[in-house]
Amino acid sequence: MQIRKLVTQILRRPGAILLVVLLGLLPLRAWSSGGDDPITIDRRADGLDSITWTASVAPSGRIAVRVHYDLDDTERMFDVRVPAGARYLAVDGDPTAADAGRFASIEIDGPVTITYELEGHVRRYRDGALVILAGAYGDEERNIDGGGGGSGGDGGDDLTLGGDYGLFTCPRCYLDPIGSYDTPVFAALYAPGAAAGEALLNGLDPVRRDAPLDDSDNPDVISFLGSDVDTGDVSMLAVIPAAAVPDVARSDGDVASAVADFRARFTDPSDQFRVAEPFDDAVDRLPAWILTALYGLLLLVLVGGPWWAGRTQRAARRAIERAVERQGGGAEVPRLSGSSKPNDLSPAMAALVVNPAIDRKQSFVAATILDLARRRVITISSLGKGRFRIEIPAQLSTVSDFERAVLTQLRPLGVQPSPPKATEIVAPPVWHGRAPLVVRALGRALVKEGIRNKLIRRNRFPLLIVPIAIAMGIVALREVDGLAVPAWIAMILGTLVGLTTSVKAGTPLTAAGHEQRAIWSDYATWLSGDRDLRQAEAPDIEILGEVLVYGAALGAAPKAARALSPVPNGPP
């Protein structure tokens, strides 16, 4: 039954439900995360699902290339552009004639595969070989070796990246209409021992070596995947073992210097090559554990709050039952009969426990003023026609902190005069335009007094949601991929839910407060049956004494209470 009540309480809080669901996704995602970031494509080119590029390097350095464009079934013209010197050009396996050996146009209505072979794109050094699919020398459009088996490159500074000499020619430029968006590229370069080498890419951002293929039993492939930015040119430098191309004439120098020389030709940031780093498969589970622990804590707070409140109420009920039992025994116990004041609880505290929503019902102020008048600390005298005068002497006799706060607020501008002097107020109105300030100031004073008397407590429990949600958001943002949006929402929502729940929870009664409430509610019921009390005015304190004080405190003397209350419309 208790659990059902608890669940009902939680279900009544949609913000909390949303937060629980949202924050629950964070540890779930962290646990399901497989190491490094997956590469994601935010703006995918229209109609082109992916490009798969594969190549084989022969011992002679000749390269067989296969480019597969995974296109949708839209009818379109496909302008085939291959590097100068491309041999055995074929489209979907059919040998194809090409203008000047490089250009062809075909009509397609689905995926298409282009194959060809290249020569002169591999250089061998003493410590490795470099596969260069990265550019052309200026307007002459020779390949990297300056003409295949010809006279060799001039090594000048007019090398340009991309163009028709990379992995493939800018698909966006020659394939209509796919738009300037990004396209996934999957690539594999086959050469003996290639897995031990590395690939440097330009035009793919991000780019990663691929673990599944590299981890396979085939040591002769280096594979990578990436996002082709704007579906444009992609260039590559690949380092493979020298033994993979034994028939290529050896050049002077080493691979590192060759790569450095090549890269040094390009100073524009957009021309830089990125090393395709392997995926990191080592999964760090610490963030997942942290998120799970924080999530558990959050559930504890959300479930524990209502549970704690229920427990307090049950404790109060038991306390009342015990009190009733003791009353039967004639001991000094709180009185539960309604016809007389149960105990010496101050009227402000009685008002607080019976009606703890102090933000709207300010009868405790009126009751305190009346009590001060009853005890002759101040005087309230009638001026006739509902008007009365409050006189506060310069020197006060013994009063509580809360009473002193009320009396200070009754002084001009809410300040104790210095030197002390008497104050006289002709009312109503008592508070004039200062009522809102008085409400706030005396509300705070009352809460302090209530906490000091252990009748109420501050409920800071829901505030724990804020740091928990923020901590989870930060951990998710920093340590878990693909959770940026939920993490931010969780942090913002967590702060809102925590703060609003805390404000809503207010200052609940303690077990002692519940006990006093039970006791004083009985008295309040009895007082509310008194019709004369309902019509009593503030100056009647001289006649009615304590009954009017508690009548005002407990809502049974609304007329007197309204006259003295700082709440604009007065207490109920």
Next chain:
Amino acid sequence: MQRPATSTRVGMGATLVALIVTSCGGGRPISMPPAEDLPAPTFVALPTDLADSIQLDAIDDRDTAGLPHGIESPTTESLGPALAAYLELPDAQTNLTGLLIDDYAVHLSYYQGGIPGRSVTAIYRLPWDDDPDREPTLDISEPTFGDRPTFSIEHLDPDVPARLVAALSERFPAAAVDWIQVANPESGFGAVWRLALVDARGELAEITADFDGAIVAVSVD
């Protein structure tokens, strides 16, 4: 059936919104296709019979209405003797700047005395008639300026042009090779044979072949 309370409905709606927001949070992740979707491309093998060259499939044999091509094939059989005669020259260079075989001669261009830019052409010409007593001639042109890149004749197989011509004649009976030359190395292919295949309608295709005879590309109008 009892409808759920408003607060519960709000909670369910909020949960749905959260799931939608979360699912829209990032781009679409991509992952490598299986290895079998990334096959290693294979190389095209050199056929024993050059007429079986796969790249010739790119040429559509066209209708010529039975008209003959009227082309005299290049004197490919002269390449061997022409090279031999050329190498007898006192200033013969192993690097040529050009080599053309047409229907009456073999033209070999080179830098005279190895001086870059000083280009001359040695023309190996068969006798005009069939008189067996007349010898082929090797004439040297006047030097002119030329700055074409060179290629080596060391790996030149003099039989390949004849094999290519024969293969094309076999594959395209209605056409014939008009000329054959070593293409400019700047073409991107490096030093390769280039042949013009002509039929009664004009040029049918231009064919590119490696020095070993591998037909690697065709170009059609």
